[in-house]
Amino acid sequence: xxxxxxxxxxxxxxxxxxxxxxxxxxxxxxxxxxxxxxxxxxxxxxxxxxxxxxxxxxxxxxxxxxxxxxxxxxxxxxxxxxxxxxxxxxxxxxxxxxxxxxxxxxxxxxxxxxxxxxxxxxxxxxxxxxxxxxxxxxxxxxxxxxxxxxxxxxxxxxxxxxxxxxxxxxxxxxxxxxxxxxxxxxxxxxxxxxxxxxxxxxxxxxxxxxxxxxxxxxxxxxxxxxxxxxxxxxxxxxxxxxxxxxxxxxxxxxxxxxxxxxxxxxxxxxxxxxxxxxxxxxxxxxxxxxxxxxxxxxxxxxxxxxxxxxxxxxxxxxxxxxxxxxxxxxxx
Amino acid sequence: xxxxxxxxxxxxxxxxxxxxxxxxxxxxxxxxxxxxxxxxxxxxxxxxxxxxxxxxxxxxxxxxxxxxxxxxxxxxxxxxxxxxxxxxxxxxxxxxxxxxxxxxxxxxxxxxxxxxxxxxxxxxxxxxxxxxxxxxxxxxxxxxxxxxxxxxxxxxxxxxxxxxxxxxxxxxxxxxxxxxxxxxxxxxxxxxxxxxxxxxxxxxxxxxxxxxxxxxxxxxxxxxxxxxxxxxxxxxxxxxxxxxxxxxxxxxxxxxxxxxxxxxxxxxxxxxxxxxxxxxxxxxxxxxxxxxxxxxxxxxxxxxxxxxxxxxxxxxxxxxxxxxxxxxxxxx
DNA sequence: ATGAAAGCGCTAACAA
DNA sequence: TTGTTAGCGCTTTCAT
Numbered sequence: 001x002x003x004x005x006x007x008x009x010x011x012x013x014x015x016x017x018x019x020x021x022x023x024x025x026x027x028x029x030x031x032x033x034x035x036x037x038x039x040x041x042x043x044x045x046x047x048x049x050x051x052x053x054x055x056x057x058x059x060x061x062x063x064x065x066x067x068x069x070x071x072x073x074x075x076x077x078x079x080x081x082x083x084x085x086x087x088x089x090x091x092x093x094x095x096x097x098x099x100x101x102x103x104x105x106x107x108x109x110x111x112x113x114x115x116x117x118x119x120x121x122x123x124x125x126x127x128x129x130x131x132x133x134x135x136x137x138x139x140x141x142x143x144x145x146x147x148x149x150x151x152x153x154x155x156x157x158x159x160x161x162x163x164x165x166x167x168x169x170x171x172x173x174x175x176x177x178x179x180x181x182x183x184x185x186x187x188x189x190x191x192x193x194x195x196x197x198x199x200x201x202x203x204x205x206x207x208x209x210x211x212x213x214x215x216x217x218x219x220x221x222x223x224x225x226x227x228x229x230x231x232x233x234x235x236x237x238x239x240x241x242x243x244x245x246x247x248x249x250x251x252x253x254x255x256x257x258x259x260x261x262x263x264x265x266x267x268x269x270x271x272x273x274x275x276x277x278x279x280x281x282x283x284x285x286x287x288x289x290x291x292x293x294x295x296x297x298x299x300x301x302x303x304x305x306x307x308x309x310x311x312x313x314x315x316x317x318x319x320x321x322x323x324x325x326x327x328x329x330x331x332x
Numbered sequence: 333x334x335x336x337x338x339x340x341x342x343x344x345x346x347x348x349x350x351x352x353x354x355x356x357x358x359x360x361x362x363x364x365x366x367x368x369x370x371x372x373x374x375x376x377x378x379x380x381x382x383x384x385x386x387x388x389x390x391x392x393x394x395x396x397x398x399x400x401x402x403x404x405x406x407x408x409x410x411x412x413x414x415x416x417x418x419x420x421x422x423x424x425x426x427x428x429x430x431x432x433x434x435x436x437x438x439x440x441x442x443x444x445x446x447x448x449x450x451x452x453x454x455x456x457x458x459x460x461x462x463x464x465x466x467x468x469x470x471x472x473x474x475x476x477x478x479x480x481x482x483x484x485x486x487x488x489x490x491x492x493x494x495x496x497x498x499x500x501x502x503x504x505x506x507x508x509x510x511x512x513x514x515x516x517x518x519x520x521x522x523x524x525x526x527x528x529x530x531x532x533x534x535x536x537x538x539x540x541x542x543x544x545x546x547x548x549x550x551x552x553x554x555x556x557x558x559x560x561x562x563x564x565x566x567x568x569x570x571x572x573x574x575x576x577x578x579x580x581x582x583x584x585x586x587x588x589x590x591x592x593x594x595x596x597x598x599x600x601x602x603x604x605x606x607x608x609x610x611x612x613x614x615x616x617x618x619x620x621x622x623x624x625x626x627x628x629x630x631x632x633x634x635x636x637x638x639x640x641x642x643x644x645x646x647x648x649x650x651x652x653x654x655x656x657x658x659x660x661x662x663x664x
Numbered sequence: 665a666t667g668a669a670a671g672c673g674c675t676a677a678c679a680a
Numbered sequence: 681t682t683g684t685t686a687g688c689g690c691t692t693t694c695a696t
Contacts, residue, residue: 004673015683020675027676028681050447051383051392052673055688060383062426062447070412071607073405080402083429087436092447094394095427097415115382115394115424220611249611256613275403279552279581280611281588336689347667352691359692360665384689387672 081295159289165196181237223250282326413627491621497528513569555582614658
């Protein structure tokens, strides 16, 4: 059997209370007793049972991360970043793939609450608003990541998507492009990026053309099809802004199929700056978010809520920056 | 306060024992009592506390997944597949990124044991053999995934890497290639794939050329450099087998830089059949493992160990198959 | 069919 | 400085 605190107490000839104090470094313990207890702990390879301590109102040091799926490489990066900063704060991450399914979202949340996780990080999108409201009502620590829910008073840590849309579009405008297509998804972030695109056009005194704004599913094939529709327009855009790298890469494929040269005949900008940018040819210009900092920040926020019951509500938006690569050039 | 089993018992005018039996569907409970209890549970939105039940010797329904990192897209796929089948079995996955660091491996294992996870799935590589032996000694359920440790009596679920190496090489041989380079990593799987490569050459009556077998780090830049060394050989190979897609894609980049046309002047085969194969141009021929089936299998194995204490040791190897795409063609 | 009660391993208030 | 003890929420044995 695994040794318990009782075994340690017995062998060290002290009470379990003393052992507990030694383990948790609180209360006053004489140096002698402490050493003796520590020695026994060492000898028996004693490991405190986190469950039992959580039962007494302590934390489980587990945070559930709800994320749509791992097919989009940016989600893998989110996960990596959040898990890494979690380690720094002493929290483990329980992964919950939602597949954009509100049912699954609800099941995960229910299950994770039964497992007494200390909080929830919800990444990228979440359909089940009812569930979110319930968490809020029950004062469960929740923070949204790379996602906002303006209608709810709920903390979030995101990149400034609107700003990102502006940056991407201004980059293309500066290269002389006037007819700029955009491919978006039906998500909050995507819409913000489109809003940035419109602002940038307006600032440049260009009237937005509705037919240049297209919506696509999140699979690469759908992106390719949508990019194709943009390229098949009677008056073809000279540049495309994909609201994420998948959408941009899909457009690049559509261009290749049609023999449209990138960047000579078509400039393309993506968003997320995933590794795809560097493996595709030509390398993709993309708007980068500071994923590492975002992960760090979201853990800070949720840990403050968990450990200090911090109630301050905040929407943190960090700045994106554009990584210029080979898919964008002056309009010819 | 969240309702406990006592609240339910009180309101339903039964004992906690009865409530417990209703929740767990065991013992004999009259239909009336059951209904009454269920109704109260419903009304209070009662959620049993998994911690407390785990304290009484039940499971936590959590499995720790140790995985090197998320940068390799195949790991993200592993994770996705394992998490999905975990859901099917009612187990959650706690993610532990090891970064190939034996210290981190050890820290995670210690921590996860304190958190009383029911078992461990260790994916792809694991350096800390001492830790592994300790788990085995303590009879903690562990299964290796996409990784084997021949010197230890430990269960594993993998693809048949040796066979995969044969398949990849035979594909190239069938296309008329004789001088085939290979880029490997210093891992068990990679070595198996190289072994398959050697076997296939031998079967074809070709003497392996030592200088055509190169080892690379796991980053794309390192792969590109190594691919470059292969291409800069006085007598350049007409085909390269990359022991994973990163290595293959790195070679493709090296080829592009040197103006070596793929597949006309160089055929390339990868391994893992990640999404990279479909986004790179030309699309990469790659050996695919049945990731979904592997994930399913590994959960089956570990859940049998956890729930039925199954002791049967087994190494399960599933069959790979090649997905032929555009990077391979007849030697010209 | 139902309930009383012990106890899982730990923490913390209180006593000594 | 150290120990006693009550309980966290649940399961399970043994009575009834």
